[in-house]
Amino acid sequence: MRSGALAVAFLAGATAFLAEAAAAAPAPGRYEGELCVATRPEAAPSCGAADVEIAAGPVVVVRVADIVYRLALRPERLDLETMHGLMEIDEFSAAYLWDGSTLRFHDPDKDVRYEIRVGAPKAGTPS
Numbered sequence: 001m002r003s004g005a006l007a008v009a010f011l012a013g014a015t016a017f018l019a020e021a022a023a024a025a026p027a028p029g030r031y032e033g034e035l036c037v038a039t040r041p042e043a044a045p046s047c048g049a050a051d052v053e054i055a056a057g058p059v060v061v062v063r064v065a066d067i068v069y070r071l072a073l074r075p076e077r078l079d080l081e082t083m084h085g086l087m088e089i090d091e092f093s094a095a096y097l098w099d100g101s102t103l104r105f106h107d108p109d110k111d112v113r114y115e116i117r118v119g120a121p122k123a124g125t126p127s
Contacts, residue, residue, distance in 0.1 A: 094106055
């Protein structure tokens with residue numbers, strides 16, 4: 001009986017965590033945005049314009065010119081795949097954090113920090 005109560009408590013906690021994580025992310029839709037990258041731990045990030053799409057799943061797609069970053073968000077980690085056309089450039093998994101409308105994560109192998117700053121909704125996206 002006790003293990004059943006523990007299982008119910010665990011599921012309730014996990015459900016609350018997922019709801020909180022989903023609530024922190026902007027609503028699904030297309031947005032103006034910025035992709036910021038810091039290639040040294042002490043460096044301030046360099047930022048550039050990006051198109052950001054937040055989809056169900058949750059999945060975030062960031063486009064900068066002809067480079068596409070596809071991020072599949074799980075409860076505690078994201079899986080990132082960087083593509084140039086049909087060619088995969090990079091992939092890794094990392095912990096992430098939504099801070100308001102900014103998604104932050106870190107590539108542990110390359111010691112590179114990323115920020116995706118979600119800006120104003122594009123036409124047709126609910127605000």
